[in-house]
Amino acid sequence: MRRIEDGGREDGAYEDGGRLIGRSVPRREDPRLLTGRGRFVDDITLPGTLHAQFVRSTVAHGEVTAIDLDGVRAVPGVVAAYTADDLGLGDITAQLARPVEEFVPTAMPVLARDRVRYVGEPVAIVVARDAYAAEDGVEAARVGYAVHPPVTDEAAALADGAPLLHAEAARNTLVDVRLFATEGIDEVFAAADRVVRVEARTGRQNALPLETRGVLAHWDDREEQLVLHTCSQVPHQVRTVASRCLGLVERAVRVVVPDMGGGFGLKCVVGREELAAAAAALRLRRPVKWIEDRKDALSASFLAREQHYDVRAAFDAAGRILALDADVVCDMGAYSCYPFTAGIEPLMAAAEMPGVYKVPAYRVRGRAVATNKAPTAPYRGVSRPQYVMVVERLFERAARELDLDPVEIRRRNLITDFPYTGVNGITYDPGSYRESLDLCERTLRAEGWYERQRAARAAGRHLGIGYSCFSERTGYGSAAFAQRKMAVVPGxxxxxxxxxxxxxxxxxxxxxxxxxxxxxxxxxxxxxxxxxxxxxxxxxxxxxxxxxxxxxxxxxxxxxxxxxxxxxxxxxxxxxxxxxxxxxxxxxxxxxxxxxxxxxxxxxxxxxxxxxxxxxxxxxxxxxxxxxxxxxxxxxxxxDVFNDGTFSNATHGVVVELHADTGRVEILRYVCVEDCGVAINPQVVEGQCRGGIAQGIAGALFEQVTYDAQGEPSATSFMDYRVPTAHEIPDVAIHHLQTPCAFTETGAKGAGEGGTIGAPAAVLNAVNDALRPTGVELDDIPITPETVHRALHRRHYQESAR
The missing domain is CATH 3.30.365.10 (Aldehyde oxidase/xanthine dehydrogenase, molybdopterin binding domain)
Known part of the structure; x- marks a missing residue:
């Protein structure tokens, strides 16, 4: 392991005998993208292009009793309007293989036929000569529903007698796995010096790429191919599903991805609207373009993150963790996505929760439940921001109850000898877990933040310092995905x-x-x-x-x-x-x-x-x-990676101030010490860190999609969906450590998700440190100004309640 002191020269010339790896050469994409010469889906035009929009469900749960598109077809400029039956579309299969008692296969129709399961679900497609006529056509559609009671949260989904979204999914449970039940774990908890518990919930989020989803589909007579220009992270998977849904051999489908304005996991699953637009283009033999508007992107696109954790940890008197016992429930929305399925979030959490710590005994239950909300797709980090937050809260709570320094209790439990095979059966390759924590703490101490905190508290201000330590499992190979029993095995x-x-x-x-x-x-x-x-x-x-x-x-x-x-x-x-x-x-x-x-x-x-x-x-x-x-x-x-993958690691340190008058959380300092193995381009790694940290802060303090009792989403514009601006995101100091990976050809590990994984835990711990004099602790995110204000003025609110 070594430390990178700087990002290298910026002139792009060779040095060190021709070495380019490890150099911050300028991004080759920037001249094109920064001068407006990028080419995105909506920039592509073809002669005779038609424009599509979708008739969407206005109810969260119900039977479709009638779809009347006659009025749509009479709207000036409308060329065609189709239901699923008109287009003969198949389902997007999203299933896990055996064992059936743990996984419930489901299918997501490209267009809803007999039943709708969330507000915004596509029911019909309208194709017109321009985008405005398509919108007018959507307004003219008439859809009848027999409305059922919606299932709007985890508790309602699991309740006895709850309405079922899918008949085959008892208690609306798509996945239910119990893993790693160490023998004698109950006796370990009974004999422990201290048992601490954290129950935490995390808000439903939108990945929010700058470019929304979209597609331009057309039939190429010369090549006898349906060509889809689309913004997808997984073009070959889009080809496979499109060919199967449309009854074509795969050679007859070509997927082309131009420049793409972000994805963050939202675009690594196969969407319904892209396939419906392709089917319309195939039928009309004319180009059909669909560009998702921001309202649909916020409310009807794939969402993520809504999870509930109930976790206990046992510690000895010296602060060493003895056991971890977790119950994880993930609200996956109405359908299981393809190809990753509803299992991706609970399985990720269950398999990897011990993380960077030496946990001797472990037991976990992970469930995915279906609710009448837009379905869930992977989002940057996939459960790791949540379970890292919960585990880091456990260590903070244990440190307080055992009267230990919160950094020291982490040191006593971090993995330091590699390779290390954890209680979860995963073997961790060498990393710098202890070194990153030490450097992060030294940095904040050298900058005087501990002294500033003491002075601020003496003056009645609320400053807090928080840390998070974590690993990022990257480079998943076929062997790792095969363990999830997926019907398709990436890698x-x-x-x-x-x-x-x-x-x-x-x-x-x-x-x-x-x-x-x-x-x-x-x-x-x-x-x-x-x-x-x-x-x-x-x-x-x-x-x-x-x-x-x-x-x-x-x-x-x-x-x-x-x-x-x-x-x-x-x-x-x-x-x-x-x-x-x-x-x-x-x-x-x-x-x-x-x-x-x-x-x-x-x-x-x-x-x-x-x-x-x-x-x-x-x-x-x-x-x-x-x-x-x-x-x-x-x-x-x-x-391919045939071992358990590679593990990047990092420590984040955050200093916050809570403003008593408004409840605002202001981030004063953010330090990230990361180790992604050999950094091919350190400047690019830093960009990934900063972008990920911004998204992690957004999840900790700002972003959340909520639903009312009828299943109507609350955030359909940026007036309601709170997104941080550059003003709320601090400058981030990044320090690089480098532990080369033995399992990749370049020594590199992944670096794409670490920023997002570590930020919620670090911010939440810093907020709780600032709240320490009040005796209040917070475990849920996002942390709203109202919540902070109530915590800081708890006595006032208690007196008002009387």
């Missing part, structure tokens, strides 16, 4: 690296950038491996006809898995270049080595063939190639 990635006759290189990846800088970081990997300048390498991604296959981008897998495949493919291309050079010199391949844009002959100073010369032989003078070397310069490689 591997494929790459092709091709050099053209001019010596320039094109690389493909099955991952899909939506802001992670793949055009830069993947090029760094290839350019360093082959000794090329960055401008000689070009990345292609997001096109199912140009990329053989891929699982896309989610779970911080792009560099750990996709980058490893890219490096392997580049290495194989380098081997072919060496073989061609060796043949030209009539020497063994072992006497050659890759140089800076050339193959060099060992022991013969000045003897080299540059890549352009070798490429000309491979393409234009194949008569000079020996028979055992095929023409062309192309290499492919696949990469």
């Amino acid at each position: 591997f990635d494929l790459s092709e690296v091709r050099m053209d006759p001019s010596g320039a290189v094109t690389v493909t990846t099955g991952t899909m950038s939506h802001g992670q800088s793949h055009e830069t970081t993947m090029a760094q990997i290839v350019a360093e491996r082959l000794g090329l300048e960055l401008d000689r390498v070009r990345l292609h991604q997001g096109d199912t006809d140009r990329v053989a296959y891929g699982w896309g981008t989610f779970a911080s897998r792009s560099i750990a898995v996709g980058g490893s495949a890219v490096r392997l493919a580049a290495g194989r291309l380098g081997e072919k270049l060496r073989a061609i050079a060796a043949a030209r010199w009539e020497v063994p391949v072992e006497e050659t080595v890759l140089g800076r844009g050339e193959v060099v002959r060992r022991g013969a100073p000045g003897t080299a063939l540059d890549y352009r010369e070798l490429a000309e032989v491979a393409y234009l003078r194949v008569d000079l190639l020996p028979k055992d070397i095929e023409p062309g310069l192309t290499a492919t490689a696949a990469f």
